[in-house]
Amino acid sequence: MESVHFPRSFEHISRAYAEVYAAAQMAQWYYDDTNGIQYFSKSYSTIFELANEDELVSETLINKIHPDDKERVLKVLEYARKHKSSFNLIYRILLPEGKLKYIKAHGKCARLSEKEVMYGVVLDITEMEEQRNRVHVLADNLMRSNRDLEQFAFVASHDLQEPLRKIRAFGDLLLNNATDELSVESQFYIERMRDASERMQTLIEDLLIFSRLSMHEVRHQPVDLNLIVNEIIEGLRELLLDTKATVAIEGLTTVEGNESLLRQLFQNLISNALKFTRENIPLKLEITGRLFRAVEAPWLNNREKADVLEIIIKDNGIGFDQKHANKIFDLFGRLHNHNKYKGTGIGLALCKKVVEYHQGLIQAESEVDKGAKFKILLPIKQQPQ
Numbered sequence: 329m330e331s332v333h334f335p336r337s338f339e340h341i342s343r344a345y346a347e348v349y350a351a352a353q354m355a356q357w358y359y360d361d362t363n364g365i366q367y368f369s370k371s372y373s374t375i376f377e378l379a380n381e382d383e384l385v386s387e388t389l390i391n392k393i394h395p396d397d398k399e400r401v402l403k404v405l406e407y408a409r410k411h412k413s414s415f416n417l418i419y420r421i422l423l424p425e426g427k428l429k430y431i432k433a434h435g436k437c438a439r440l441s442e443k444e445v446m447y448g449v450v451l452d453i454t455e456m457e458e459q460r461n462r463v464h465v466l467a468d469n470l471m472r473s474n475r476d477l478e479q480f481a482f483v484a485s486h487d488l489q490e491p492l493r494k495i496r497a498f499g500d501l502l503l504n505n506a507t508d509e510l511s512v513e514s515q516f517y518i519e520r521m522r523d524a525s526e527r528m529q530t531l532i533e534d535l536l537i538f539s540r541l542s543m544h545e546v547r548h549q550p551v552d553l554n555l556i557v558n559e560i561i562e563g564l565r566e567l568l569l570d571t572k573a574t575v576a577i578e579g580l581t582t583v584e585g586n587e588s589l590l591r592q593l594f595q596n597l598i599s600n601a602l603k604f605t606r607e608n609i610p611l612k613l614e615i616t617g618r619l620f621r622a623v624e625a626p627w628l629n630n631r632e633k634a635d636v637l638e639i640i641i642k643d644n645g646i647g648f649d650q651k652h653a654n655k656i657f658d659l660f661g662r663l664h665n666h667n668k669y670k671g672t673g674i675g676l677a678l679c680k681k682v683v684e685y686h687q688g689l690i691q692a693e694s695e696v697d698k699g700a701k702f703k704i705l706l707p708i709k710q711q712p713q
Contacts, residue, residue: 361444394420430457554580572610579617635708
């Protein structure tokens with residue numbers, strides 16, 4: 329029988345492991361509590377920035393733990409020693425000149441061959457923690473900036489309404505009381521002024537809705553989407569009859585949400601379909617719902633599967649180039665001239681915000697002159713935030 333020859337010595341393999349641990353900024357340790365034997369791998373010197381290997385003793389390493397963390401670390405170690413259990417720790421060490429490092433430690437206390445031993449590894453996670461802290465700071469700054477912008481939009485919208493009302497009122501007075509004294513050209517300019525002020529009023533009202541949605545907590549309750557959509561259609565009955573439009577509704581059900589916001593969502597999407605029709609071609613609007621049970625919903629935090637309602641709103645209108653599918657959801661993201669198609673450019677941005685408030689997704693698909701299709705995914709139950 330042939331003998332087996334190993335290509336590397338045990339010492340060589342140990343050195344290779346040591347190099348791997350060092351590259352990963354990780355170090356090993358072992359402590360025999362019974363015999364007072366301590367072992368710390370050389371990587372400890374690098375991580376703890378020790379001047380020489382003689383400092384590789386537990387007392388020195390413990391003394392480098394940040395004063396605010398030391399008591400907690402020692403309590404965890406004492407508990408693990410007493411109960412012969414594993415432990416996981418993240419703590420800080422304080423180095424010369426006030427330098428801080430973050431350390432992650434994994435270890436275990438056990439009784440082996442009548443000996444009380446502790447062993448484990450430590451990992452330098454300073455770069456990771458600093459990056460995490462930077463992300464938190466940036467996120468906090470972004471949230472504060474968004475709140476400031478939303479507050480500004482809310483206040484500015486309120487402050488703008490009063491002078492705007494006066495502009496409209498004086499324009500109406502001129503047209504109603506001084507028509508005979510005004511030239512045709514002057515009357516035309518006043519009409520243009522009134523149209524512009526009306527658009528401004530609509531814009532301000534939409535901004536107020538948008539800012540309120542950002543600033544206030546949304547309360548949820550069961551909402552019958554079929555009932556909401558039918559009520560919207562009923563309110564538009566005269567316009568639908570005049571334009572010979574047809575609407576088909578199927579498969580909508582009840583979801584958990586805010587009734588007012590969900591009504592605004594469907595009102596905006598249905599109004600858009602009525603607005604962006606092709607010339608001399610009556611609107612055909614289809615609103616369908618389909619329920620998916622326990623499906624993957626990766627956009628929902630901490631929930632692997634959920635019951636989700638897929639809503640499709642499809643029309644045969646003018647459509648748009650698919651390259652603009654994301655732009656249309658931007659605030660003021662208009663694709664068409666407001667002289668031909670009235671609007672503020674806020675409606676679809678509001679739709680997106682409403683859907684996101686309900687932990688859902690909204691997407692758009694379209695081709696020019698081939699209609700548009702909006703796909704909405706809404707969870708049946710809202711997940712606690």
